[in-house]
Amino acid sequence: MAQANALLEEDKAPFQRIAAPCPYVGTCGGCTLQDLSYDDQLALKRRRLARLFSQIGVSRPIHVHGLEPPWRYRNKAELSFGADQARLTLGFHAARSFWKVVDLDDCLLLPEPISRVLQDVRAALRATGLPPYFPRRHDGLFRFLLVRSSHADETIMLCLMTTPWDHAAVVALADQLMAKHPNLVSIYWGVTSRLADVSEPEELTLVRGRAYLEDRLGPFDLQLHPLTFLQPTPAQAQRLYARVAEWAAGAASGNAWDVYCGIGIVGFHLAGKYARVYGVDSEARNIELGRLNAERNGLRNVTFHQGRAEDVLADKRFWLLEAKPDLVVVDPPRTGLHPSVIATLLGARPKQIMYISCNAEAMVRDLRLLADGFPSYHLRQVEAFDLFPHTAHVEVLALLDRA
Secondary structure, X not given: OHHHHHHHHHHHOOOOOOOOOOOOEOOEOOOOOOOOOHHHHHHHHHHHHHHHHHHHOOOOOXXXXXXXXXXOOOOEEEEEEXXXXXXXXXXXXXXXXXXXXXXXXXXXOOOHHHHHHHHHHHHHHHHHOOOEOEOOOOEOOEEEEEEEEOOOOOXXXXXXXXXXXXXXXXXXXXXXXXXXXXOEEEXXXXXXXXXXXXXXXXXXXXXXXXXOEEEEEOOEEEEEOOOOOOOOOHHHHHHHHHHHHHHOOOEEEEEEEEEOOOOOHHHHHHOOOEEEEEEEEOOHHHHHHHHHHHHHOOOOOEEEEEOOHHHHOOOHHHHHHHOOOOEEEEOOOOOOOOHHHHHHHHHHOOOEEEEXXXXXXXXXXXXXXXHHOOOOEEEEEEEEEOOOOOOOOOEEEEEEEEO
16 A cells, blocks of 8 residues: 555656645545646546556557546445544545544535535434444444435435444434435445445345436436446446447347446447347346346346356356357456456457456456467557546556457
8 A cells, every 4th residue: 555655646746736625635545636637637647557558568648538527426435434532423434544534524526415415414323322333343333324326317325334223213314314305215224243344234124215226327227226336437437338339349140248247237338239248247236237227228138147257157158159259348356357267268269358447457467468368369449537536546448359
């Protein structure tokens, strides 16, 4: 972490610093680039990508699609509860701290209606006099708050995560919040006793409102669950997936794979260009929602397989007979592709591979392995999309052709 922070400060050195608009910069661990103009943020990200991709012989500039305006863009956030001198706090973790939570009145990355709801959640929970969960001591009650909003109609879904609590108290809280905020249409309650400080409930209950949040991304109507992964910046996500569809060669009688597919958004964008699209994901809730949303949008040629990518793709009958691919799109976790997934990709010999990643270092490592494999895959195009303005992160899309 210290090395990464030092490298970021070194990368920021050539640029003129500005006064950050957010009062929490330097305290909150989120926005590490707010002290640069947005144009300079994009320039910094281009430089970092150029340095990384030069390792695999890319000398041309990599375009980074910026977001305008670069504020209030996130449609989902995960906040933590903490305490400051026995006063309940709600916000993001402090910079370089796993324990301290910065109490936020507002976050300039979140839509204002979300911030207003969060203020009332904090006030209501403070009024209970009950404590947050203390990870070091493994005691307390309030752990996390997940919030997501619909880009389509600005409705909001909440999920409060606690250790075991009184159901009636949660219902009363939900009724209080929904009476004050008509755009708050869904409240879930997650319960976990896990020691690990992760927002993954062991039990999840719909307390009030709708089971799903209605949203729209590009041409597709979506139903979303509180734990659904969806890119948090709708405008940029639409650009990214439109580019995937544009770069895909298409094959009227062919197959496309959407590996690490989540709820299948990439596959949905490919469904009009291929006879069959196969989504692969390890999470059962993603597969369930993928099937629901495929049916909702009339996409009868999209099917889903649950399991870890390295396990599903180890079935040679699948990729040699039923689903031999013309295109494979991968969007792996930050760690990159599992070695056996790379071996399967080489064995399946698709004409095209597209790689989506928020970790360019892992991507460059994997692209080198695909270039050095048999058959060899050559990098034809690469672009980046700034899904995370004011942070050091950027989403990269690469297109590879089989040699």
